[in-house]
Amino acid sequence: MQTYTHLAKVATDTETQLLFSQLANMERSHKTRFEDIYVNMSILEVW
Known part of the structure; x- marks a missing residue:
């Protein structure tokens, strides 16, 4: 994510x-989705 953001900043054309x-x-969005999946799965392990 940081790499793409940096590349967007240094790119010369729109x-x-x-x-x-x-x-x-x-x-x-992928990172957020995987984090949600991880949290939901870890909650299931507690039960």
Whole structure:
């Protein structure tokens, strides 16, 4: 996520900036989803 955000900042053209920004957003949503899955699975193990 940090890599894509950095690449979006240093990109020279708008199309490339948009691409890397979208990739960063996708990675952010994947990270959030995996964190939710992990938390929900760890709660099940406690029971």
